[in-house]
Structures are given as C-alpha cells and as structure tokens.
Amino acid sequence: MKLEVVVIPVSDVDRATDFYKAALGWRLDADVVDNDQVRLVQLTPPGSQCSVQFGTGLTPAAPGTAQSTYLVVSDIDAARSELLGRGVDVSPVFHCVSGFACRFGDENTKGRASGPADARATYASFATFADPDGNSWLLQEITTRLPGR
Numbered sequence: 001m002k003l004e005v006v007v008i009p010v011s012d013v014d015r016a017t018d019f020y021k022a023a024l025g026w027r028l029d030a031d032v033v034d035n036d037q038v039r040l041v042q043l044t045p046p047g048s049q050c051s052v053q054f055g056t057g058l059t060p061a062a063p064g065t066a067q068s069t070y071l072v073v074s075d076i077d078a079a080r081s082e083l084l085g086r087g088v089d090v091s092p093v094f095h096c097v098s099g100f101a102c103r104f105g106d107e108n109t110k111g112r113a114s115g116p117a118d119a120r121a122t123y124a125s126f127a128t129f130a131d132p133d134g135n136s137w138l139l140q141e142i143t144t145r146l147p148g149r
Contacts, residue, residue: 003050005042010054010133011063017041019131020052023086045071064134068104076116076125076141083129090129090139095121103138116141 010016020026026043029051033039038057044050073079076093083090095117096102102111103126117124125141 005051005053006066006069007053007059007061008066008069008131008135009059009061009063010131010135012132013039013041013055015132016054017043023088024083025086026052066135068128068136068138070138070140072140072142074141074143076127076139079139079141080127088129091127093125093127095124095126103140 017028017031020043021028024045026045029042029044031039031041034057039055040053040058041055042051042053044052071079080090080093092114093116094102094112094114096111097113098111120141120143122143122145123140127139128136129139130136
C-alpha cells in the first residue's frame with residue numbers, strides 16, 4: 001500500500017489553488033468539476049509521491065482542521081528561505097527540548113528552542129506554516145533516514 005492523497009478542507013477552492021500552486025510552487029495535477037456540487041483540485045509538492053486534494057463536496061471536515069501535516073525536507077533553512085521568498089508566513093526554525101509535543105500547535109511552544117537541533121540531528125528540526133484557511137503544515141528536516149525507511 002502507498003499513501004497517495006491527503007484531503008484537506010478549505011473554504012475557497014480558488015484561493016487555496018492559488019496558495020498551493022503559486023505561493024508553494026506545487027504542481028497542479030487536476031481541476032475537475034463533476035457536477036454543480038463537486039469540484040476536485042489535486043496538487044503535488046515537488047519531489048513528492050503523495051498529493052493533496054481539496055474542493056467542494058469532498059469532505060465534511062471544517063476548513064482549517066487539517067493540522068500538522070508533515071512535509072519532509074533535506075535542508076530546513078533552504079526550504080524556509082524558499083517559502084519566505086514566495087511570501088509564505090513560515091515560523092523560525094526550532095527544535096524540541098522536551099518531548100515531541102512542541103512540534104504541534106501554538107499551545108505547545110514552551111518546549112521549543114530556537115534554531116535547528118544540535119549537530120543538525122536528523123528528524124529533529126522543524127518550521128511551521130499555514131494555508132489561508134488555517135490548515136497547518138510542519139516542515140521536518142530529515143538528512144538520514146532510519147533503517148527500513
């Protein structure tokens with residue numbers, strides 16, 4: 001089995017399409033209208049084998065409820081710089097000093113320390129951003145994969 005698509009809830013399909021395509025530079029794979037109630041837009045991040053879909057009539061989830069979806073990068077500083085250059089409001093790079101919870105949501109920032117993890121430890125440096133609806137994304141730097149990955 002392969003994870004192929006993640007559906008994210010949005011309130012404005014055209015605004016979301018502009019954000020993911022123009023601001024993030026993701027490839028537009030499909031923009032299909034099935035009938036008056038269903039529209040499906042699919043985009044894929046560069047280098048990813050998994051895409052995102054959003055539209056109308058795809059999910060009962062409220063816009064902005066997809067939280068802390070991971071985007072893996074090999075260089076967190078370069079990825080953050082690219083996003084900033086595209087006008088995306090992305091957090092400073094951080095790492096956790098106590099547990100894993102500091103990665104998720106604003107309420108968990110007390111366990112965060114500024115900057116990348118010591119010695120750029122793989123899996124340990126993060127940055128966050130959100131789409132216009134508040135769906136949040138977590139950049140994670142992975143330089144060396146765990147065995148079997």
